[in-house]
Amino acid sequence: MKKIILYTVLIIFLMVGIPLIILGGIGSGIKIPGIINQLVDVIPDSPKDSSAGEVLKIKVYDVRKVIELNFEDYIKGVVAAEVPALFEEEALKAQAIAARTFAAANMKAFGGVGCKNYPEADACSVVHCQAWISKGDRFKNWDAENAVNYWNRISNAVESTNGMVLVYNGELARYIKYHSTSGGKTEDSVNVFNNKIPYLVSVESLGEDISPKFTSTVMIRREEFIKKMRSLSTKIKISSNNLGAQIKIIDRTEGDRVKSIKIGDKTFTGIDIRWAFSLNSADFTVKVDSKYVVFSVKGNGHGVGLSQFGANAMARSGKKYDEILKHYYQGVTIEKLEELNKKK
Ligand SMILES: [Zn+2]
Numbered sequence: 001m002k003k004i005i006l007y008t009v010l011i012i013f014l015m016v017g018i019p020l021i022i023l024g025g026i027g028s029g030i031k032i033p034g035i036i037n038q039l040v041d042v043i044p045d046s047p048k049d050s051s052a053g054e055v056l057k058i059k060v061y062d063v064r065k066v067i068e069l070n071f072e073d074y075i076k077g078v079v080a081a082e083v084p085a086l087f088e089e090e091a092l093k094a095q096a097i098a099a100r101t102f103a104a105a106n107m108k109a110f111g112g113v114g115c116k117n118y119p120e121a122d123a124c125s126v127v128h129c130q131a132w133i134s135k136g137d138r139f140k141n142w143d144a145e146n147a148v149n150y151w152n153r154i155s156n157a158v159e160s161t162n163g164m165v166l167v168y169n170g171e172l173a174r175y176i177k178y179h180s181t182s183g184g185k186t187e188d189s190v191n192v193f194n195n196k197i198p199y200l201v202s203v204e205s206l207g208e209d210i211s212p213k214f215t216s217t218v219m220i221r222r223e224e225f226i227k228k229m230r231s232l233s234t235k236i237k238i239s240s241n242n243l244g245a246q247i248k249i250i251d252r253t254e255g256d257r258v259k260s261i262k263i264g265d266k267t268f269t270g271i272d273i274r275w276a277f278s279l280n281s282a283d284f285t286v287k288v289d290s291k292y293v294v295f296s297v298k299g300n301g302h303g304v305g306l307s308q309f310g311a312n313a314m315a316r317s318g319k320k321y322d323e324i325l326k327h328y329y330q331g332v333t334i335e336k337l338e339e340l341n342k343k344k
Contacts, residue, residue, distance in 0.1 A: 057070060057071060058074045058103060058107060058122045059114075059120070059122045059123075060074060060121055060122070060123050061115060061117075061118035061121035061125065062125040062132070066121050071103070072158060074132065075099055075100050075103065075158050076135070076154055076158045077132040077133055077135065077138070078099040078130045078131065078132050079092060079095050079096050079099060079154045080151070080154050081125075081130075081131035081132050081133040081138070082130065082131050083308050085150035085151070086150070086153070087312045088312055089157060089315070090314075090315035090319065090320050090321045090324060091308070091311040091314070091321075091324065092153060092154060093157045093160060093161050093321035094306065094315075094324040094328075095157070095306075095311065096157050096158045096164075097161050097165065097321065097325060097334065098166070098176055098329075100165055101165040101166040101172065101173055101176045102176040103122070103130070104165055104172060104337055105172055105173075105174040105175075106122055106123055107122045109122075110172070110341070112174075116128075138151070139151070163336045163338055164334050164335070164337070165336075166199075166325060166329055166332045166333075167333045167334065167335045168198065168199050168331060168332050168333075170343075172337075172340060173329065173332055175189065175197045175200060176305060177189065177193070177200060177304040177305035177306075178304075178306040178307070178328075179302050179303055179304060179305065179306075179308070180211065180213060180299075180301045180307070180308050180309060181211040181213050181280075181281075181299045181300040181301060181310070182205040182255070182301075182310055183205075183214065183281060183283045183299025183300075183303070184204070184205060184206070184256070184298065185202055185203070185204055185205060185256050185303075186202055186203050186205055186303050186304060186305065186307055186310075186328065187255030187302065187303035187304050188200065188201050188202045188253065188255060189201075189304050191253040191254070191255065191257065192271065192302045192303065192304050193302075198330070198331060199330050199331050200304050200329070201330055202253075202255040203327060203328065203330065205310035207310065207313025207314070207316070207317065208299075208307060208310050208313060210313055210316075211300065211309035213280055213299070214298070214299070215296065215297065215298055216279075216300075217294060217296055217297070218277055218278070218294075218295040219292040219294050219295075220292060220294075221291060221292060221293075222243055222291060222292065222293060223240070225277075225293040226238055226239075226243070228276055228277070229263055229264060229276075232268070232272065233264075233266045235266075236263070236264045236265065236266045237264050237265040238263065238265075239264075243288050243293070244287070244288035246264050247262070247263050247288065247293070248262045249261045249285070250262055250267065252270075255283070255303050256298075257270050257282040257283045257303060258282050258283070258284060261273055261286075270282035270284070279297045280297050280299065280300040280301070281297055281298065281299040281301060281302070282302075282303075283297065283298040283299050284296060284297045284298070305328055305329060306324070306325070306328035310328070314327065
C-alpha cells in the first residue's frame with residue numbers, strides 16, 4: 001500500500017511539479033530569463049542565492065525591463081555586441097578590459113551613477129552605455145556551424161582577463177571611451193565631451209583601413225542641405241547661388257576632426273554637422289557639385305579612446321592587450337578590480 005502511495009506521489013510530481021518548476025511557477029528562487037536572454041545562464045534572484053559566493057551583479061536595462069546579470073557574464077555580452085568574434089584574441093581582451101572598466105565605473109555599488117537614461121539600472125544595453133547582447137540573441141545572428149567557436153573566443157578573452165580594469169593614478173579610470181574606427185588618429189576627449197581627461201588624448205591609430213567604415217561618402221541634394229541648415233539655424237543667410245563658396249572649414253582638432261565650419265554666415269562645430277547629416281564621424285571634407293553637397297568622411301564614431309579596428313590592427317602586428325590599452329589610454333596601468341577595491 002505504502003508503495004502505491006509513493007508511486008502516486010511520484011507520478012503526480014512528474015506530471016505537475018516538474019512542469020511548474022520549469023515554468024518558474026513555484027517559489028524556487030530561480031528566475032527564468034525571458035525570450036531576450038534565453039541562453040544566458042539562469043540567474044538567482046538575490047546575491048544570497050548564489051552558490052558561487054559573492055557574485056558581482058550588474059543591472060541591465062533591456063527591452064523595457066531591468067535584468068540582473070553576473071558581472072563577468074555581462075562583459076561577455078558587451079564584447080559580443082561591440083566587436084566581431086573573429087577579431088584577434090589580444091584585441092578581444094583589450095575590448096573586454098575597456099568594457100569592464102566602463103561598467104565598473106558606472107556601477108552604483110562602486111559609487112557610479114548608473115545609466116542616466118534608466119536610473120534603475122547600472123547600464124542600458126545600447127550605445128548610450130555599451131552595446132550588450134544576450135548569448136541567445138547573439139547565437140541567432142551567427143551561423144550555427146561557427147557559433148560555439150565564436151562564443152568561445154569571446155568567453156576566453158573575458159575569462160583570461162577576469163576582473164582586470166584600467167587604473168589611472170591609483171584610481172579606477174572612470175572615463176573610458178572607445179569607438180569603432182578613428183580614421184588614423186584618435187581624438188582628445190575635450191574636443192568631443194568637453195572634458196579634459198589625461199588618458200584620453202589624441203594618438204595615432206595605424207592600419208585601420210581594415211575597417212569597412214574607414215572612409216565613407218554622404219551626398220545631400222543642394223536644396224536638402226540648405227533646408228537642413230535653415231532648420232539648424234533659423235536666421236542663417238545661405239543661398240543656392242555659389243553654394244560651395246559659402247561652406248568653409250575653419251579649423252581642425254588635434255585628432256584632425258572638424259572643429260568649426262562656416263556655412264552661410266554662421267559657424268557650426270564639426271559635431272553639429274556630423275549629427276545633422278548623419279556622418280560617421282566629424283573628420284570630413286566637403287565639396288559641392290551641380291547637384292550635391294558631398295561629404296567625404298574618415299572613421300566611424302566619436303574617435304575618443306580605444307579604436308576597435310585600430311586595436312585589431314595592433315593585435316595583428318603582434319601587440320599584446322596591455323600594449324594596445326596603454327597606447328589608446330595614455331598613462332594607465334592594469335589591475336584587478338578586487339585588489340583596487342581592497343585598497344580603499
Ligand atoms: Zn545607458
